[in-house]
Amino acid sequence: MNPRIHRLRGIRVGWGVLALLMMMGIHAAQARVVESANPTALGQDPLNMHIMEGFLPPMWAIIWFVVALPFWIIGLRQITRLVATKPESRLLLGVSGAFTFVLSALKIPSVTGSSSHPTGTGLGAILFGPFVMSVLGGLVLLFQALLLAHGGLTTLGANTVSMGIVGPLVAWTIWKAMQNRAPLWLTVFLAAALADLMTYVTTSVQLALAYPDPMGGVVASFVEFGTVFAITQIPLAISEGILTVIIFNALMQTAVNELRTLGVQGA
Amino acid sequence: MQLIDRYAYANRLRNIDPAQKTALAVLVIGLCLLLNRPAVGLVATAWMGGLTVVRAGVPWAVVGRVLLAEGLFLVLAVVGVALSFSTSPPPPPFRSFQVGALWIGGNPASFSLAGLLVSRALGCAAAMNFLALTTPLMDLVHLLRQLRMPPVLIDLICVMYRFVFILLERMQRMHTAQQSRLGYATRRAALRSSGLLASRLFVDAYQRSTRMQTALESRGYTGDLRVLPLNYRYDARLSVLGAAVGSSLLLVWGFS
Known part of the structure; x- marks a missing residue:
């Protein structure tokens, strides 16, 4: 068994182990397909934790769509307004969506080995706001379902909530709350790291709700899982945060004009 | 992919x-x-x-x-x-x-x-x-248009689809260049190289979008990318x- 499990001894960890296995599984499984499909590429394993097509019971699939819907509607309104006032933002949004998708293929080193990550969504939320990002996130997930056979159509709502809504919302809230009150690097770091962490926590909550532990029940598996999961995910989130700070610093040095055009304050 | x-x-x-x-x-x-x-x-x-x-x-x-x-x-x-x-x-x-x-x-x-x-x-x-x-995704776009998906979203999907492949190729090239200069030799270097790569990719993506905007506008672009559907x-x-x-x-x- 994995040595990590020994560290978790003494806690009931049904869903925690599930999540770990999912992460390892997707790395092992997805990386293999991708490498053989595209030997020259950096392994394009996508964001490493989506709920697969058919994994959620119909009721939960629908519930998560209903949760995502208001964000999509507001986001779509904002995009329509943005495009009406600044026509060039149409292409910019499309390119940003593609950037988010491609960035998810970039691997970063972490304590648990190299890993892919949803950096793009945190960055996107800082640039465009959380509602617009929920629409872009939904589109990115659609692309992943159709181009990478990863994620799915019935689970699009659930995956949008974790990756396209909760993550960006966390990043954006921290960005707004801490701006001009803390050093920029700290703000960016926390926004990216916590957005990353909360994305995974949301996915685990979604799974725990749909399939509660037979011994612990929903609430028990919730709490235990949250604790364990946060512990295993923190190193990854830290790498994520560091990477986003490096990206942001590089952008501040070389792309100040672009950032100003996008309305990033402090640039 | x-x-x-x-x-x-x-x-x-x-x-x-x-x-x-x-x-x-x-x-x-x-x-x-x-x-x-x-x-x-x-x-x-x-x-x-x-x-x-x-x-x-x-x-x-x-x-x-x-x-x-x-x-x-x-x-x-x-x-x-x-x-x-x-x-x-x-x-x-x-x-x-x-x-x-x-x-x-x-x-x-x-x-x-x-x-x-x-x-x-x-x-x-x-x-x-x-x-x-x-x-192919473009066929599905045709279907989505028939299903009355908002045109803004359809345009976004078209642009995304094109740029995903362009940016992916760019990223692979930059990655190869960095790797051949030992950019990913240590964990620290890998983190730095990834950050550089992502930021350059962002600038590249941004500049491409403005160039494409200019090119499309000069050909009468009003915000509608039309592709001829196949004869299905x-x-x-x-x-x-x-x-x-x-x-x-x-x-x-x-x-x-």
Whole structure:
């Protein structure tokens, strides 16, 4: 068994182990397909934790769509307004969506080995706001379902909530709350790291709700899982945060004009 | 990714109406979820895998590889559903064994739920793979337009689809360049190189979008990217097969 499990001894960890296995599984499984499909590429394993097509019971699939819907509607309104006032933002949004998708293929080193990550969504939320990002996130997930056979159509709502809504919302809230009150690097770091962490926590909550532990029940598996999961995910989130700070610093040095055009304050 | 996209353009079902192919995939996914039986999922997997190989002419090795990856992932994913972990021995009907201080246990109900999840999700995944491997994204865009998706979203999808491949190629080139200069030799260097790469990619993407805007505007762009749809044809045989798939799934459900 994995040595990590020994560290978790003494806690009931049904869903925690599930999540770990999912992460390892997707790395092992997805990386293999991708490498053989595209030997020259950096392994394009996508964001490493989506709920697969058919994994959620119909009721939960629908519930998560209903949760995502208001964000999509507001986001779509904002995009329509943005495009009406600044026509060039149409292409910019499309390119940003593609950037988010491609960035998810970039691997970063972490304590648990190299890993892919949803950096793009945190960055996107800082640039465009959380509602617009929920629409872009939904589109990115659609692309992943159709181009990478990863994620799915019935689970699009659930995956949008974790990756396209909760993550960006966390990043954006921290960005707004801490701006001009803390050093920029700290703000960016926390926004990216916590957005990353909360994305995974949301996915685990979604799974725990749909399939509660037979011994612990929903609430028990919730709490235990949250604790364990946060512990295993923190190193990854830290790498994520560091990477986003490096990206942001590089952008501040070389792309100040672009950032100003996008309305990033402090640039 | 390029693998799936390549077969989406070069398969024998390419010029069949995307609506028909999507309807088939959605039907199978819906039936798998609603009927909710392990046998249904397995039959659906066999049908959709078979259709992708036999009707669409996608090599079985490709179909198998994509499905195998999804299956492996699923088997690992349901371990948490099948097994429970606790510090004290669980009560019957749990059967359990001890690893250190940890009790790993499962009961028949949790095992059968895990089996159901694997087969159901595999059936759905096979149906999704059928759609992904036979229908290019641009055909689906055509379908989405017919379904009255907001035009802004359709434009975004078109732009994204084009740029995903451009940016991916850019990223691979930059990555190769960095790697050949030992950019990923140590963990620290790897982090720095990834950050540089991502920021340059962002600038590149931004500048490309402004250049494309200029180029399109000079050709009378008003915010509508129109692509001529193919002359799709309706395939009666696929409909018959779809009916066969649907009724066989219902039959299997009735018997199990």
